[in-house]
Structure formats: structure tokens, C-alpha cells
Amino acid sequence: MNTRLSFCFLLGIILVAFLQPSCAVAQPGTARFVFRRGLMGTQFNVIFYAPDSLTAQRANAAVSARMDSLNQIMSDYMDGSEINQLSATAGSGQWVPASADLFNVLKKAQAIARLSNGRFDPTVGPLSLLWRRAVRRKEFPTDKERRRARRAVGYKLMELDSTTRSVRLRRKGMRLDVGGIGQGFAVDEALAVFHRFGIQSSLVDIGGDILADESPPDKPGWRVDIGSGKAGDADTTTILLKNAAITTSGDTYRYLEHNGRRYSHIMDPRSGLGLRHFVRATVWAPDGYQADALTKVFSVAGLQKSRRLLSRFPGVKLLILENKKGKMHAWQSAPF
Secondary structure (H helix, E strand, C coil): CCCCCCCCCCCCEEEHHHHCCCEEEEECCEEEEEEEEEECCEEEEEEEEECCHHHHHHHHHHHHHHHHHHHHHHCCCCCCCHHHHHHCCCCCCCCEECCHHHHHHHHHHHHHHHHCCCCCCCCEHHHHHHHHHHHHHCCCCCHHHHHHHHCCCCHHHEEEECCCCEEEECCCCCECCCCCCHHHHHHHHHHHHHHHCCCCCEEEEECCEEEECCCCCCCCCEEEEEECCCCCCCCEEEEEECCEEEEEECCCCCEEEECCEEEECCEECCCCEECCCEEEEEEEECCHHHHHHHHHHHHHHHHHHHHHHHHHCCCCEEEEEEEECCEEEEEECCCC
């Protein structure tokens, strides 16, 4: 049975705390700090509690440096990034040593690809380049272009050797793309940096990939508003987030229309085309990388198949809305 949700039509995640001043006294011995900057083509925000401004500045600088380092490793938009250098070896037969960070994110991505039966795929680069261009130019890709790109896609074509921390891409033309998991991986790493500074109460947000650590002082959790994202729609619900991540994916603003059909910017890596039905998934997970990647998995799977897939990801909660043939259906696995 579908559950009717009071807040329905999820899209945006709004951090109530970000509306406050950048530094405020929380309780004796601690203060609240907020820092913002651009990162990975979106907005990067952190809120945390520290004993003094010097500790806060040092912690924020270390987190910011860590984010820049990860961007240089994982971004497929940068010609000299490590992931693009690795992609350039595709089809050579070489086992290529990888940094600990790149190997780690690829290993997590490959695990999710297997568990989702390819609904998430870190080798989707050739298809994602093609579809991104199509959405940007409003030009539908040809069958020939899609066939050529699909030949170079398949997570089973990416081999990982944990002993030597090496990667081999078996087919020429392969191109790695961890955009569907990278921001979630980055927020996990940001919290690890805060821990090195003894900071346990923090919240990190990269473009809506949100990860909360321990609660703010004297609070049960971080207040996060989940809103519709529809113009003029103020319908939101507030959840308390603690030691968990939350992410939402949807296609309200970016899509492509072709021959009277609407295709989402969210692409099914098995077909190379955007989803043809409206779907929006909000995932609550123990860590950022799972929340990030699984929004794509469940969006591609759709409501009914997601209900079966969810059992493969312990500790994960899902809220999914789907519109097929003019009927809106919603299902939530458990309260967030």
C-alpha cells in the first residue's frame, strides 16, 4: 500500500541553521561557526562547534584543503585530475597504481554497482558525457552515438586489486565518472578532518549532500527542513539529523524533451538515456557516500523495485515518489 505523505513532493533540503550568523556563542566554552564557499560546481557549507575561533579557522582551513585535494583526484571535469589520467589508460592492459582516496571511492562505487545490478555504475563516463551534452544543448543523442558510448561502459570491466591498490580498465574508450558518489564521499572525509581537531558536533553540506555528526550542544539533533523545491511552495517538514546523512535527487529543473517525451537529467547507466517517468528519492543513510549514490540507484529502480533493493543496504531508509501514467505514488520505508 502506498503511504500518503504530509510533506509530499520532496526536492530541496534546506538547512535551518545556515540562516543564522556565522559565529555565535553556544554555551560556555564553545561557539558555533559557519563557513561557506564554492566547491565541485556547487555550494559547500559547514557548521560546527569549536572551543575558540583559532581552532575553528584551522579546522575549516584543513577541511577546505581536503576538499580541494579530493576534487583534484575525483573530478572528471579537470583534464589533469587523477581519475582522468586513469581513464586515459583504458584498454592498455596496464594495472595502474591509484591513490588511497581514488581507490577507496572506486571500491565503494563498485560495491554499490554490484548490489544494484548496474543501476549505479562508475564507468558510465562515456554515456554521462553524451547525456550531459544532450541536456545542455537540447539535442537528443543519435542511436550510433549511444551504441558507441555503451560499448565502453560496464562496471565489470573495471578491475581493482586491493593488494597493490591498482586499477585496470579493460576496454578502450572507458571513462570513469564518480560524480554520483563523490560529493557524499567528500562529506564523509570532511567529518574525519573535524575529528582530528577534536570537533564532534558538525554538519557538512555539498550541494544538498548533507552529513551530520553529533548534535549541537543541548539539542537532540540538527534541524533540517525538507522542502518541495517547487516555486511558491512553502510545504516543508523538519527532521532532526544526527550521525547520519540525507540526500534527495529529482528532475524538476533539468530535463530534455524529445518527440513529445520528457527525459530526466537522471540517467539510467544501462540505457544511456534519462528516466522517462518522474521519480524523486530521498535517502537517509549512515554515511554520505551511500546517501549520495543510492538516490541514483532508487531513482533508476523506481518505487516497486526499490522496495526490494532496499534490503541490500542495511541501515538505509528511503522515501520515494513516482508518477507513472499520471498517478503519483509514494512510499517511505521508515521515519527519518
